[in-house]
Amino acid sequence: MFRGLHHVSVDAKGRMSLPARLRDELFQYDDSKVVVTIDPMSRCLLMYPLPEWELIQEKLDKLPSFQPQARKLQRLLVGHATDLEIDSAGRVLLPAPLREFSQLDKKVALLGQGKKIEIWSQSNWEAQREEYLDLSSFDEQQLESLMDISL
DSSP, X not given: OBOSEEEEEBOTTSEEEOOHHHHHHHHTTSOOEEEEEEOTTSSSEEEEEXXXXXXXXXXXXXXXXXXXXXXXXXXXXXXXXXXXXXXXXXXEEOOHHHHHHTTOOSEEEEEEOBSOEEEEEHHHHHHHHHHHHOGGGSXXXXXXXXXXXXX
16 A cells, blocks of 8 residues: 655656655566556546556447547547656656656655555656645535544
8 A cells, every 4th residue: 555745756767756655655566667647637647557557448449439538538548648667776767758747846745545556746746736625625515524524
């Protein structure tokens, strides 16, 4: 399970070093392969260990291709999915189109999200986090549905 917030850098070639803790979690899948795709709801990237991505792609493949919303989701997630490998130095080379989509610059925030890692531009993440912390952005019905969660 991927948890926590990690700040890392992307070098001039687009390589991102993964913190040792995240690398250890990824290598529990007995593979150095990951899949990175865009998040269709935010300007960030989603990184999955290959076995986890294969389960998601299987579900996406079963969606009805004649349903417009399903087709959009398939095009965004599968169409941008890129197989990557963690090198011996623990780095991942993020392709330019993915970096451009997510507006990644030198400073990056990695957010553990259970079975995946979100990759954000640090400035975009900080702005998004502030928006999330603004309780006025929730409507009353949304807040009521969250009241069942105990933290």
